Amino acid sequence: MKTTIILYLFVLSCAGVKLPANFHKCNRNQPDLKECVLRAVQDGLPQLTRSFDEVNLPNLHPFHMSELTIGAGTGPVAVEQKFHNCSVDGFHRMKIKQFELDFEEKRIACAGSFPEIKLQCQYELDGKVLLLPIKGTGPCTIVMTNLQLTALINYEERKNRGKTFIKALSSKVTIDPDMIWVNFENLFNGDKPLGDNINQVLNDNWKDLFEDVRKGYTQAFDTILNHLLNNFFTKVSLEEAFD
Structure with a gap:
């Protein structure tokens, strides 16, 4: 299974800019550092309904992906899912339960939930799902x-002009939705009754179908999360984020 994702995000060279005034800062030596970092992220994420270009953070309400490909599964999903010009909404509403930086182990631990993630794209499908043909x-x-x-997320530190910047190296991400609903328009060249039936089958069997392509969607979330972290910490040094 392959997963390809191209984001409308960017990474600039390390510049050591200051954290925007409306973003909360913590001190690495304060006794309640873990709680302070969690509060800072909880406070900062909902503000990303506009971009903060000075620290490489995009507007998450929504943000855009130019391309997303979820490879075929090994079970009921015998079709590669190709998506283009995607709008993804809901990341800014994440309810963060954990966000910890382990400076000794160079590791970030994060956990939370999204009330809703909505993906709207142009799609291409040509294959089979549950042995049923699907094309459109x-x-x-x-x-x-x-x-x-x-x-x-494991990261490495890099020095630039006396400042310390971090870059994600490897990560382990898990996702578990309570429900998935899909609607593919214009299936079978606009045969609406047939398309409606296929969409109903997809929604009735979403658990089995998602399990077959879980790895691909997990890799997509992994890529997005790493891009956001790397974008931010390419511009903001640890000394600036944790004075």
């Missing part, structure tokens, strides 16, 4: 509700 191109909507996420 056009707009689609995929909604994941009450999605739980955990992430463990």
Whole structure:
């Protein structure tokens, strides 16, 4: 299974800019550092309904992916899912339960939930699902509700002009939605009754179908999370984030 994702995000060279005034800062030596970092992330994430270009943080309401490919599974999903010009909404509403930086082990642990993630794209499908043919191109909507996420990210430190910047090296991400609803428009060249039936089958069997391609969607969330962290910590040094 392959997963390809291209984001409309960018990474600039390390510059050591200051944290925006409306972002909360913590001191690495304060006794309640763990609680302070959690509060800072909980306070900062909902503010990303606009971009903060000075620290490489995009608008998450929504943000855009130019391309997303979820490879075929090994079971009921015998089709590669190709998505283009995607709008993804809901990341800014994440309820963060854990966000910890282990400076000794160089590791970030994160956990939380999304009330809803909505993906709206142009799609291309040509294959089989549950042995049923599925073919079409056009707009689609995929909604994941009450999605739980955990992430463990290992990073390295890099020095630049006397400042310390970090870069994610490897990560382990898990996702678990309570429900997934999909709607692929224009299936079978616009045969609406047939398309409606296929969409109903997809929604009735979402658990089995998601399990077959879970790895691909998990890799997509992994890539997005790592891009956001790397974008931010390419511009903001540890000395600036934790004075």
